[in-house]
Amino acid sequence: MMPAIKIRNLSKHYRIKGPKKKEQFEALRNINLDIEKGKVTGLIGPNGAGKSTLLKILSRITLPSTGTIEIEGRLASLLEVGTGFNQELSGRENIYLNGAILGMSTAEIDAQFDEILAFSGVNKFIDTPVKHYSSGMYVRLAFSVAAHLQSDILLIDEVLAVGDANFQKKCLEKINEATQANRTVVFVSHNMSIARTLCDTLVYLKKGEVVKKGNSDEVADFYLKESTEVAKKVAVSDRIDRKGNGQATLQDLSCHHQNMNGVLTTGLSANFVSCLQINTTHQEVDVELRLNIFNTHGQFLTTLNNKLSGHLFKTEKSEVSLNCSIKKLPLMPGSYTIKAKVNVNGIQADVLDNAYTFKVLEGDFYGSKQWDKKRVPGVFIDQHWGIEA
Amino acid sequence: MQNHNNIAKQPTPHTRITAKSPSLGASLAEVWRYRQLLITFAKRDYKVRYAQTLLGFSWSFIQPLASVVVLYFIFQRVMKVPTGNISYLPFALSGLIFWNYFQSVVTQASASLIGNQSIIRKIYFPRLTLPLSRAIVTLVEPLVAALLFIIALLYFNEGSWFAALSFIPLLALTALAALGLGLWSSALSIRFRDLQQAIPFALQMLFFATPIAYSSSLLRKISPANADYLLYLNPLTGIIETFRHLVFGTNLSPHVWISVLLAFCLFASGLIYFQKVERKIADIV
Numbered sequence: 213m214m215p216a217i218k219i220r221n222l223s224k225h226y227r228i229k230g231p232k233k234k235e236q237f238e239a240l241r242n243i244n245l246d247i248e249k250g251k252v253t254g255l256i257g258p259n260g261a262g263k264s265t266l267l268k269i270l271s272r273i274t275l276p277s278t279g280t281i282e283i284e285g286r287l288a289s290l291l292e293v294g295t296g297f298n299q300e301l302s303g304r305e306n307i308y309l310n311g312a313i314l315g316m317s318t319a320e321i322d323a324q325f326d327e328i329l330a331f332s333g334v335n336k337f338i339d340t341p342v343k344h345y346s347s348g349m350y351v352r353l354a355f356s357v358a359a360h361l362q363s364d365i366l367l368i369d370e371v372l373a374v375g376d377a378n379f380q381k382k383c384l385e386k387i388n389e390a391t392q393a394n395r396t397v398v399f400v401s402h403n404m405s406i407a408r409t410l411c412d413t414l415v416y417l418k419k420g421e422v423v424k425k426g427n428s429d430e431v432a433d434f435y436l437k438e439s440t441e442v443a444k445k446v447a448v449s450d451r452i453d454r455k456g457n458g459q460a461t462l463q464d465l466s467c468h469h470q471n472m473n474g475v476l477t478t479g480l481s482a483n484f485v486s487c488l489q490i491n492t493t494h495q496e497v498d499v500e501l502r503l504n505i506f507n508t509h510g511q512f513l514t515t516l517n518n519k520l521s522g523h524l525f526k527t528e529k530s531e532v533s534l535n536c537s538i539k540k541l542p543l544m545p546g547s548y549t550i551k552a553k554v555n556v557n558g559i560q561a562d563v564l565d566n567a568y569t570f571k572v573l574e575g576d577f578y579g580s581k582q583w584d585k586k587r588v589p590g591v592f593i594d595q596h597w598g599i600e601a
Numbered sequence: 602m603q604n605h606n607n608i609a610k611q612p613t614p615h616t617r618i619t620a621k622s623p624s625l626g627a628s629l630a631e632v633w634r635y636r637q638l639l640i641t642f643a644k645r646d647y648k649v650r651y652a653q654t655l656l657g658f659s660w661s662f663i664q665p666l667a668s669v670v671v672l673y674f675i676f677q678r679v680m681k682v683p684t685g686n687i688s689y690l691p692f693a694l695s696g697l698i699f700w701n702y703f704q705s706v707v708t709q710a711s712a713s714l715i716g717n718q719s720i721i722r723k724i725y726f727p728r729l730t731l732p733l734s735r736a737i738v739t740l741v742e743p744l745v746a747a748l749l750f751i752i753a754l755l756y757f758n759e760g761s762w763f764a765a766l767s768f769i770p771l772l773a774l775t776a777l778a779a780l781g782l783g784l785w786s787s788a789l790s791i792r793f794r795d796l797q798q799a800i801p802f803a804l805q806m807l808f809f810a811t812p813i814a815y816s817s818s819l820l821r822k823i824s825p826a827n828a829d830y831l832l833y834l835n836p837l838t839g840i841i842e843t844f845r846h847l848v849f850g851t852n853l854s855p856h857v858w859i860s861v862l863l864a865f866c867l868f869a870s871g872l873i874y875f876q877k878v879e880r881k882i883a884d885i886v
Contacts, residue, residue: 226884268883269618270618271724271725272616272618272725272880273721273722273723273724273725273883274880274881274883274884275618275619275620275621275622275880275881276618276619276620277620278620279619279620280617280618280619281616281617281618281619282615282616282617283615283616283617283618284613284615285613285614286613286614287616289724289725291723291724292723295719295720295723295724296719296720296724298645298649300648300649300652300653301645301648301649301652305645305648308641309641309645312637312638312641312642313638313641313720313724313726314724315635315638315726317637318637341652364613
């Protein structure tokens, strides 16, 4: 089958002002890629990988430096919701304005006006200037126009990062609905679990090059593994990619079961040990450590938190070690990463993504001798059942 | 009405993107395909312009009338500039019709790319629609001024109101000259924002150098002999002189064709330059 988009030898460089002379920055390097018709293809990769540049070239906002792209079908792009919305105009007027900017004809908008309005849910306020809208209403209206764009190919960049969970779900359904009408979708996302559930194919871009393309589970696993490996190579104390005010920093983090470091077993005991350095002026401070646990899909599962579990720690020492012990580990077998957060006196002092990665081996959590073959790693909950006839 | 079914029946368009900018012809064809957007932009600017104003559309009448009053006091009462046998109100209006339009189009078209950066960075559409829509929306001003002018002619019983209709082709010529300058400056403004500072100043100078509040014969008197054709390098001089000639029967210089030719040249060169940089705009703004 003919691909919807055929990219050959595509490069894009920008001239940027370096510290001394003008330098060239290569945003995309020799990309060769076929986007299949009727499928949802996701572009993933770290910041600066060239995902957005690629979308910009595909949507003709900017020209490539070399190479060619062949596009079969009408293409619409949605790099931002509500582009071109005018604050002074009413919702109704903005629907027509935004539609026209996105390339819809007045007849097309007329024909779908009621549907757009119903989807946005701003009915009562349709003749009010959008500057009086809440941000949620604004985004909903903007997405509604875009979702009703009729095209063979749709390019989307991070538009789903906005709106509440309910609306996000609606957006996903709308896009799925669109693909059933044999629409090709190219999607850029940072949210790995959305990318995995939404896309058939994923393309992993890094530093302007295609690293891997294939089935979404396969590529997502590869991407997460690679990004955690990068983090593992650097010791926690040497990491500089931190957020927070720096009043305290995480120096070390590990977990063990008996003598096994980094390997735990479901249903058995586990210990998490951390080492914190705190800048105190010999005053007692309140320390809170939060270890957020994510599975390989990048989904948040649960948190280990001393304050939440009722253990308040006050200290004036500059170095402390915090211990967390779990009697019966409720995690399903798989690999997990920890995002660590340290709060001092309730103020965020340190945030470290991918602070630690550990494995969980299969174990019998309930002691029931029943094994669950669930693929997505989640948690077990203590449960008791009854039956009455 | 267009829906999924109709789309499927249409032949699938094929687009080829390469490193080269599309040709001028292809760009103009694209503008034609986006004509709906052109109108929508013009409507937007029109509505936004009078949003939350008390007097709304009345401003279109107040502005030219207020300018005439100011010009009357300075040029007629204080400086006693001769206008022949023509009353000052119709005389000044005959110049203001073209000047106000020229000034608005140059100013607004120049700022049209910078003012719409956020859309330019996120959506593709022919960028030409931005300055072009400004030339459409500002048409309101000269139409109102022309109406006032014709009323003034009838009131003072001067000139020929029928000949006054010649403002239409002359306004088109003004549009070409103004758009030509606007296209140049909007495209250049992306790299050199200085232009945005210089343009209002340059226009102010040009206002005094153009026979609007005074007659072009006065201008010819003070210019060096044998070099008066240089005056027509200002396209508005030729346009206004022609209009006054047609309406009031004042003198017409044989050099007005220079103004006409220049208006066309400005537009053509502006168009070519604009389309040359069009696809690079998003990288720079």
